[in-house]
Amino acid sequence: MNMELSRRSFMVGAGAGLAGTTLGALGFGEIEAAHAAMIRPYKLAQTKEARSSCPYCAVCCGMMVFSAKNAEGKMEVTHIEGDSDNPINRGTLCPKGAGALDYVRAKTRVKYPMYRKPGSDKFEQVSWDFAMDRIAKLVKEDRDANFIEKNKDGVAVNRWPTMAFLSGSSCTNETGWITWKVARGLGMLQIENQARI
């Protein structure tokens, strides 16, 4: 369904003096229609443009992301298309990239921190503070229980074998570095990304 609100339909309905005639009954508002703006207004007017790249595959197509302020005053994406300046994709996008707007506003986007208690059959909304405090506590409890400072030969091994981290390969390099630093900093060995799968 075309969701674009039509301001013209209002004018046709209200303004036509033909309601009693055959043509009018059929919806012909000819005089009015002659003035209708037939070509839809250009939808990128009054947006802001940023150069981005596609989140999906490793071609890393250049994207132009257009956004505008929403009712809450936050910048929100309104349209995405390929960046013709990018030498890799020259403006093209595949069906994933071309639909990336539907990813940004997906029904399954997570909006708030959510928490599922042991044995529960549902998620409940929690505050960031609750979630992060609880995770930090769980991390410390287990690290204290299972961290190995030295192996049996007295070698400083400083490892925490009971914690695992699957590092996302759609994250930025900078995120990757923070991830490495935090996970290894805590002593984790079970660290993997999507390279193998």
Add this chain to the structure above:
Amino acid sequence: MTNSWMDIGNADVVWIMGGNAAEAHPCGFKWVTEAKHNRGAKLMVVDPRFTRSAAVADHYSPLRAGTDVAFLSGVINYLLTNDKIQKEYVKHYTNASYIVRDDFDFNEGLFTGYNEGTRSYNRSSWEYVMEPDGFAKRDLTLSDPRCVYQLMKKHFSVYTPEVVERITGAPKDKFLKVAEWAASTATGDRSMTIMYALGWTQHSHGAQNIRCAAMIQLLCGNVGIPGGGINALRGHSNVQGITDIGTLTASLPGYLAMPTDSEPTLDSHLVKRAFKPLQPDQTSYWQNYRKFYVSFLKSLYGPKATPENEFGYQWMPKLDIAYDVLRMFDVMHQGKTTGLFCQGFNPLMSVSHKAKTIAALSKLKFLVSMDPIETDTVRFWENHGEYNNVDPTKIQTEVFMLPVTSFVEEDGSFTNSSRLIQWRWQAADPYFESKKDIEILSDLFLRVRTLYEKEGGKGVEPLMAIDWNYKDPRHPSSDELAKELNGKALVDLKDAEGKVVRAAGQQLATFGEMRDDGSTDGVQWIYTGFYGPNGNFAQRRDNSDPSGLGVYASWGFSWPANRRIQYNRASADPEGKPWSEAKKYMFWNGQRWTGPDVPDYVPTIPPERAVGPFIMNQEGVSRLFTRGFLADGPFPVHYEPFESPVANPLYPKIKGNPAARVFKNDMEVFGDAKDFPIVATTYRLVEHFHYWTKSVHANAVIQPEFFVEMSEELAREKSIRPGQMVRVWSNRGEVKGKAVVTKRLKPLKIDGKTVHSVGLPLNFGFIGEAKKAAPVNTLTPFVGDANAQTPEFKAFLVNVEPVPGPVA
């Protein structure tokens, strides 16, 4: 990728096998269509299915899933038997001339040194004969019966076109056309690119598939030249960058290694890796390993890393064993793992043998998902009927689902499949309460550190030693982190004459400036230069291409050293002249190496010094014979998948890859051909990205539901109608999907027997807008490649039957 996406446009022959670029990388595939349109290039596709890549190919050959080594070895045999190799290239740029030890042998499908009990090899005989001066023995006439070239001829002679057809089912004429087209590029004036992806890696012999491809390209002289190369088309948008950064069990950034228990000191770690040249005058670039390692430790521990404390080496976690993703889930399944963080990761979908994954996740005390969208994994405890039939009350795992910003709500750098680093600018505000990964992880780290400061505990010193020097410690900026990746001078760096070449605090321009005394830092040597003294080169947007060869040297930054084609010294002959005018790229101009790219070489070394073009290798040349570097052999061998419709036609006693690791209890759940006669393979669809876009409305619209592709013959045999629901089951579980009956899959004749195949797209699950389905990894076996431990998703056994009921 050795080359770039745009460089594919320079190819004369494009060979897609073990991948389906048109579907998985459509915009990269554009460069194939460009090569066809502009150069009259030929495209050949070899795949178990007639794919969308095949739809626009000039030649297509089928093969049975899991038999790529046999097909490729057949091509190697064709090249060697018919002498269709680029002789000078092979002689000077590969180890064809190297003499192999007398005690190395290959018999009945096994190399010397096999231990059946440990399923592993003693690889000591897989080595060159060394001369007393410490250099390896060679015979540049290639006639010594123990030279690599002669050993290869013998090793591959078994893979005749007839044997290839018998094993793979590829009709002889279709196979031969592939071999001929490949051979047509062994001339120096034509080039072939090979494009592959997970269709080659996701096998118990995945690394050997790629070895075969590399050998073909080296024999044809196609590595280092425009339109050539081995091009791994990688999956996620930054899987290259994240692999570079080394969030892998045994990795440090920049392909340095994690220390192990057997390396108690920094020196004991470094000494193993400073590879000495095996020929006089070779570069053997890893001799600089120490500089990169120390610079890394300086970034990790900051001022706390000093020469006196081995730059903090003692604080580093040491590996007892490598926890690749299969082992990770096996350990979890044993109940030995407390918590799992999933950052943009959906392992319930992506790890083999879903029943095992569910059982493993259920044993966790807690699970944290950091993702912009809900994943199937984060709801693994939720009952979704036949698609995920679990009892939430019995699962005691605490689960946190943290909202993370999406790509439009963040900035930072991305490294694409061809090593090109580009910047992404933020376009929108964070969605609702979502936060950036960097912010969440910094928050967690600082909270944990605060707890340790207050309460004490185990391992305090290594935790506190981590340097966290950011302007706002809770919000390190992408800019700060990018600079860290590059590295800087910590003191004034001076040259031999005492002149300051890099002032203290300045960003380094190249990794050549890195030092091993703690006077430089830098997380990731291969990225050095990307954010050098002249700013953030990932943000460069000059798309001019003066050479017309698709180099685009001023667009972003391509690691290492902004090089676009790796090994590009090999684009010139030993005298430094281009192999041909048609393939002219980097060459010696009398004073230096020049051309449109950054030479992969010291630019001032003249050709007469005979320094090999493969500067990372001790030999200075590439390896047709890989010595002891791979677990399953220095040459590829055809091994059947662990689940196979036939016994290995060459070595009937050997099941699967003899050097592949199989966990306890996983061997038992392999199915056999008696109960499961049909070969199954899994793959991606162009309409979807992994398990992600089933949550994206538009993509759910254009491909809404899980399906099973099968031939008209199989459908007839099983009385399956198009569009009918069918059940597919392996020895590990079952899935149901709609039958897509197609001419694009055909039964094959294998070793005298008719073998059917089914295709199973992997993009569907029980969360999202697409119709619910059980993940295909319900079916797949829990075994990986002998080297990379990449799971064998691409070839296993199933059975199929129609589900009674109305047809859609």
Add this chain to the structure above:
Amino acid sequence: MFPPIANPKAEAITPKFGEQDLIRRSASSITPAAKRQTEVAKLIDVSKCIGCKACQVACLEWNNLIEEVGINVGVYENPHDLTPNTWTLMRYTEWENPESGNLEWLIRKDGCMHCEDPGCLKACPAPGAIVQYSNGIVDFVKDNCIGCGYCVKGCPFNIPRISKVDHKAYKCTLCSDRVAVGQGPACQKACPTQAIVFGTKDEMKQWADKRIKDLKSRGYQNAGLYDPPGVGGTHVMYVLQHADKPQLYAGLPDNPAISPIVELWKGLTKYAGLTAIGAFAAIGFLHHIVSGANRVSDEDERNAKRLAGGSTK
């Protein structure tokens, strides 16, 4: 590489064409613009198409269309047909070429052809509901549409679809809003392999020549351009590997022409002008034969042909 069109700008731009550039208007007589704009065309090279459906998604996204999530019925087409929200659709045909013995997977992007002689417009009884600009774009003007469905009958390619929600006809606009600001259509911009290119009709024909030459060099002796004369040529053209057999491509008409019934309607309006009575009578006639049985019998066709004076053009 066909040169990409420069990126769109995030600012208000005055449209380059509009009502002043109309050459046809349904059920109306207008004075066509004195100077015709350069004719545009979209060229779809079937031999380069990988069937990825990027065009379908780009179309949905740009036009703010929300399509339903359907089901799989054993084929790759999704949705299963054009709909009021799916203005373009990939159609897949598996064909075993008897000459070469090779399987060919022929994938055609279906959608409005923007005929030079548009049957939909000629059939349309609603003044101004369908217009044609001098650059060749045939556009539906929603506010004027009465949802009668005659455009569906008038179209030799079976393209327009009537919405059950608002009872209006929908089809591809060739992204008139993008073309008006110097952009190509959204599908063309997205197309990963440049199987879709956009420009002036002359440029597109020249580009097609190159592509046909390439195809002939690869053994497709009957490769050619699909720009069917029966509808005066089209502003969406195909390069086909087998231009001698358009039907192969999911039933692309070999020789599309406007139904004689539509020609009759055109004739009647010419006679009667736009007097209410004339229009009403004709609508009634058309309504009977089109909506009544929702198909046209051979006899109707013959009658119509006779009434229209034997002309089918």
